[in-house]
């Protein structure tokens with residue numbers, strides 16, 4: 410059911426990478442009858458917008474609310490390459506998305522699963538968003554993100570080496 414949408418999310422994430430962003434992309438689908446229809450998608454735009462809050466999930470939620478002229482996205486689901494961070498988790502719950510599918514767990518271990526899988530914290534939430542880890546996508550998604558950071562570290566290392574050798 411989600412196959413074609415999943416491919417589009419990967420494509421978007423790789424476009425973000427080519428713009429110097431961490432390759433993260435999200436998509437919101439709207440339930441129409443018994444199927445899901447594309448509503449909107451976004452990537453991280455932290456660097457391009459010079460905005461620390463411009464995460465793919467946040468951008469998507471804002472766009473979906475604007476399209477639907479509604480602050481609640483009860484009949485919508487999200488697909489995202491990386492487990493939402495704490496900021497995006499807050500926005501997802503506020504927007505009342507019904508379900509979130511993600512491909513790779515948070516690299517720092519502090520993401521949406523820590524909130525929704527914690528009975529104490531979950532009890533206090535006024536909306537329960539179902540969170541689903543698409544394990545079969547994990548190898549591809551984590552490779553995409555880790556290769557981005559590896560290349561970034563190598564670039565930094567190369568520029569340091571260049572600078573050091575320039576001094577001699």
Ligand SMILES: [Zn+2]
Nearest residue numbers: 464493494497
């Ligand atoms: Zn986030």
